[in-house]
Amino acid sequence: MASNDENDEVTPTAANGEKLGKLTSQDITKLGLLSIFEQIAFSFERMQAPGFTSNMLPAFKKIYGDSDEDLKEFMTYNMEFMNTEPHMATLLQGVVLSMEEKHEDRELIKGVRNGLFGPLAGLGDSIFWFTILPITAAISCSLAQSGSILGPIIFIAVYLVVGLSRIFFAHLGYGIGNKALTSIGENTKYLTKAAGILGTTVIGALIPSYVTVAFADTLVFGVDGSSTVQSVFNQIMPNILPLAVVFAIYALFKKKHANVMYIILGIILISILMSFLGWM
Amino acid sequence: MASNDENDEVTPTAANGEKLGKLTSQDITKLGLLSIFEQIAFSFERMQAPGFTSNMLPAFKKIYGDSDEDLKEFMTYNMEFMNTEPHMATLLQGVVLSMEEKHEDRELIKGVRNGLFGPLAGLGDSIFWFTILPITAAISCSLAQSGSILGPIIFIAVYLVVGLSRIFFAHLGYGIGNKALTSIGENTKYLTKAAGILGTTVIGALIPSYVTVAFADTLVFGVDGSSTVQSVFNQIMPNILPLAVVFAIYALFKKKHANVMYIILGIILISILMSFLGWM
Amino acid sequence: MASNDENDEVTPTAANGEKLGKLTSQDITKLGLLSIFEQIAFSFERMQAPGFTSNMLPAFKKIYGDSDEDLKEFMTYNMEFMNTEPHMATLLQGVVLSMEEKHEDRELIKGVRNGLFGPLAGLGDSIFWFTILPITAAISCSLAQSGSILGPIIFIAVYLVVGLSRIFFAHLGYGIGNKALTSIGENTKYLTKAAGILGTTVIGALIPSYVTVAFADTLVFGVDGSSTVQSVFNQIMPNILPLAVVFAIYALFKKKHANVMYIILGIILISILMSFLGWM
């Protein structure tokens, strides 16, 4: 790997043969790896600004050499508030460095940085938190529930790839540069919606798979006690109770802005009550 | 309830606090209840006109007090032909009264009344006859087939809500007033189409659930009589015969304008023939 | 049939009573039947030109009588290169004859002939090769796999209808004449896309039905050899191996422009290797 590195320093062209300015393809790969730590020193005050700034310093120094003035300016504007989805942050770092390399006006770069992190957070969250996590978790859990270590192994393997995809996002952002920034905005809209559809479909599927709400078989009704309560719900629609519970909790969050802590406590208490009554 | 009534008479504002003119929220609720009888004295001559007119009289009198002239005019133009879906009729009654209260020109009101009942009939029929009835019937029948009284009880309960939803439609119509009449037309189009999609999907599902057409297991073919006739149809596609029968009857209605009486008689006769031949 | 023929010769009107110029409805039907041989004498040089020309000669002679000049011109321009889907060729023959009958300019007719066969090939191939064949084959195979002769019989019956549908296409083309040629182009686009969707859906369904790739039950792993390799794939998703194999071959075709001969040989060799290793 190291020797390969050296090699590239000599011929600073990208894999696709295009000249990359002062930064080599390796530099961008390194950025992607450093960006794994983009979120350290997170505080409510500036959120991801420290890591965002820090990750870009090696590449920045390569562009501006010893120019202390530029370094100070660069560090200062990047220390402004930053919060986006970490993989999208890497993409944004690529964009910023590409613009720095082309000596774009720093006010413009700052504008791009501050204007894009919000929409990118929306896209990244849809993809990484709301789609990849549920699917990966669901697949691993299906294997893990019976105790098979394939469950965690698949989970770890998937997230190794996901984690290292930052290298891809660094190159993607650097490649986009300041060229197609408007089209990023446009495509973000469509991709966010598509990811939302996929994510919601999967969440819908997770309800019958993983939420268990059922009355005890001993809870019957009718004069002769011939029908279980649960059988009536099943006859209306299987898994209707899990669906109802999810929507009830959703409504508590949405309408009453309930605190998740109380909801969990409530569920535990009601469950214990149900157990005490022998209803579940 | 009664005391609550009094209360409201004193402060004639709607639930949402808006002033309602001379009519109170209670008056509109009463209209909704009266409208349950919208279809009485139905004749081919004027269809729903008598009930439509009659239901609105108490509220109208409240607006116009003892003005005999207005009452006569009102009764006369409302006695024109009227036929729409009953719940939509209630909505239209709300619209008419709201316009009367605002002293709109009666020619305009009459135009609205006569222009809207047709499109509203389309929407209402899609929702109430072609969607709610099949779904409710299907759910109740699935329970009732085994003799469980939950079947009729669910049916009655659903239609209690549906019947009383007239109160909601009265308020809806009164609220719309003559404001957004064009948007009613627009939305009617989309809603009718959406209801049509839902209704058709459900009807498609009812075919395999509730139509039973199958040849007897004793009806075989081939040299050694090893395959039942029915098994061939099953192998092509399960429930293909019920589907074919529904389409055949549909074609008789659509293309030949067949009378339902003869179709039913025909089915009974063919069924008896099939029974006689031992084919089914 | 023959007498019926005679009959029609006397009153040269189409079935729908419209006057058809010199050609009768029977003439067009005959064109459809002759067109069954549209593809004979196929060579890479001119492909379907010989049959395309030959099929139209009887009808052409009826229009132009003994005019040798017209015959020569007609045969010559139709002998230009022609390759389209055979059923669409019949349609095109109908169009050409209709235009000849109306004495349109031959340059225009030639332009229509040469301009339409390409798009029509796309549409025809989507319908006949990529949709009807897979569906018919799949249904027949499901019956034939257990040795039932219903399989080939259904196949033959379907293709009898498909083959004779050329009569329909001849009439269709003749009816269109040069009237709505632009709308043919437009509709071809939509129909091709719709047929593509249907065809692709069916191909997707054929993968799990008809591709069999599974590791032997004796191929286990883990310290105690408790899990079969196949069970892991099944747990991720049933039929994931057939899907992967189809995509792998697709990629070889698409990206490497692999020759189908080598791919088949490769599959046979790998299969024998798998058999030798006892993995499958």
Add this chain to the structure above:
Amino acid sequence: MQITLVQGLLMLLVGFICSIDQQTEAFYWFRPMVASFFTGIVLGDVQLGVQCGAVAELAYLGMTNVGGTVPPDPLFAGIMTVVLAYTTGQTPEAALGLSYPFALLAQALGILFKTLYSFVPHKLDAYAAEGNVKSFNGLIVAVTVLQSLVFGVVIFLCVYALQAPIQAFVNAFPTWVTHGFEIAGGVLPAVGLAMLLLTTLKPETYPYLFIGFIVECVLANIVTSDGTAVFANVLPVAVLGTALAAINYAYEKKIDETAAKISSVSNGGDSDGI
């Protein structure tokens, strides 16, 4: 089984109430699902009533009065299916077939009333011209009650007075005839569905018919290990249909709204240009 005079009179009452509901379409008690249930209660065999209600409800699903038409009567079908199953011992499916003449009788009766009552609006016009609210309301209530009374009495006659001849008639059937009625009972829902399709089937809804059909074919064949169906009814398909309708609604609206936006912009541009 015999039907007693008291039961017969109670059925008159049931018939009267359900007929009022049928005229008003108030709470759908005129549908077989409810009318059969009430009949079962009166006859003391609730389970039979409920089962007959299910069979008849399905067969008369498409028998709507949309547009003011009068179909073979679901109320009579609902009541007489129970009565015939009860008195002759036939299965609900066979009883449904046998009840058909009564449904036709009531249909004729319904058409008769709605035609005869054409005199009513003329009278009402006169009251309207006078502003005579009392007479106006009085007349419409009177004719409504009268119609339902007639229906109640006819039901009483069918249920109580005719039972002996009907029993004799049905008992004379060979089994292949009654089995024929059973077969017909399975096919008759197709009539109702075809009638529903007459109004709902349009080029744009066609695909959804097949989606619903295929999905239900799948659902109906998913069984637990002891062979009972997991999905007992079409509610899941209805949920799916709602989802598909909502997706369609969104597209239709998006297309039209995008178009409206452009039109207004380009019109604006035009007027600027002039």
Add this chain to the structure above:
Amino acid sequence: MQITLVQGLLMLLVGFICSIDQQTEAFYWFRPMVASFFTGIVLGDVQLGVQCGAVAELAYLGMTNVGGTVPPDPLFAGIMTVVLAYTTGQTPEAALGLSYPFALLAQALGILFKTLYSFVPHKLDAYAAEGNVKSFNGLIVAVTVLQSLVFGVVIFLCVYALQAPIQAFVNAFPTWVTHGFEIAGGVLPAVGLAMLLLTTLKPETYPYLFIGFIVECVLANIVTSDGTAVFANVLPVAVLGTALAAINYAYEKKIDETAAKISSVSNGGDSDGI
């Protein structure tokens, strides 16, 4: 089993007829489903013919002559799969693999004819210039019959003359080789499907491939209590696919028509303004 001379000659006839059909693409008798069936009849083992037809049809599903190309030959594959299963006693799957060289042979033959026949159109041009219909038709019929005769004779040779050496050759295979051919028989349909995808798979059809795949995975696993599949084939998916295609068709058209309407209106507006 041995193939008799009479059977061999009958196969020449079958080969001739099916080859005419292959040249014309008239009734698809050149497909394995039909050719194998006929072969089974000639050999007196119809069931084997039908089963081999199913196996070969699936494997050659994507072997189309779209665009005038010549794929490994489905007709020879269909015939020889039955012949090989019959004479060597292998399973249809293994026989399919063994038939492959014959399919290649016929492919070569087909390409040869379509290349050699390039002289034909030049002759036909001359007849056309003369308006000589008789010679024109005569020539195209002659070359067609000739080609099919050659195919028939080659089939005769493969079926009858070569049977002894083939039998000896195949009997020398160890079981793992023949089992290998069986495995290949299960994989080969993937080739045909991948070839079909080459033309049907586009960005806009991609999603439907997966919809078809998932739905069939579900259908294929729905079994009755005695373990037989409820849905025996892909027809339900085809119905669903038709529904989806129709929905897409409606949207595409609605979008374009709405756009066309606006364009014409706004153009109209413009011309008014000028």
Add this chain to the structure above:
Amino acid sequence: MQITLVQGLLMLLVGFICSIDQQTEAFYWFRPMVASFFTGIVLGDVQLGVQCGAVAELAYLGMTNVGGTVPPDPLFAGIMTVVLAYTTGQTPEAALGLSYPFALLAQALGILFKTLYSFVPHKLDAYAAEGNVKSFNGLIVAVTVLQSLVFGVVIFLCVYALQAPIQAFVNAFPTWVTHGFEIAGGVLPAVGLAMLLLTTLKPETYPYLFIGFIVECVLANIVTSDGTAVFANVLPVAVLGTALAAINYAYEKKIDETAAKISSVSNGGDSDGI
């Protein structure tokens, strides 16, 4: 079972590593699926660890830090579910419920750090103004390591030091209480899913929730003859969801692009007209 000091110290290490991962969101080792697995390895009962990981992962699926928020802590939940199941012998479901207070404790700790660390950026601003890269990097690494060290130590305390009182406490529970915790374990995933819905559910995604729900209801009930589920997880639904998302993507884009094309054309037309 008892937890030894060595095991306790190893858990400190596991806690430290996973906490670094939690701060960086690098490889998702802070999720219960992984943390429980590691805990199982340390305690010598891998299978228990894996099973507890599945149970806890599902319950904390929706507990994301989207927007920089701090939810009840999945890392502590993952670790303590295994520890409690191991030391008290409860089922994973019951242990999950019992682990809840620890998840709240860690949540509080997380909020505390992210609030206290607000001093950090001010220091960093100063270093930035100086262009002092070394101090800049030094500080952010230091505070990160410090936070994870604290988490590691707290985990050690919970796991090792508290085990005796916890065991005593839990053993005092009557069975209906522990069964109550089991019930809660089945319901808790609903909380996570509802939280996910808070961000993904919009008018346009609503239909897809129900499509996913219905399809999975079907898939979950398709079993082989020996009763095992054919579709073990939601991957098929995810594939379907991808297809649906792609179809939607194509329509949305087609509509907007068609609109954009018309707009530009009609604008062009306007400028011509002026």
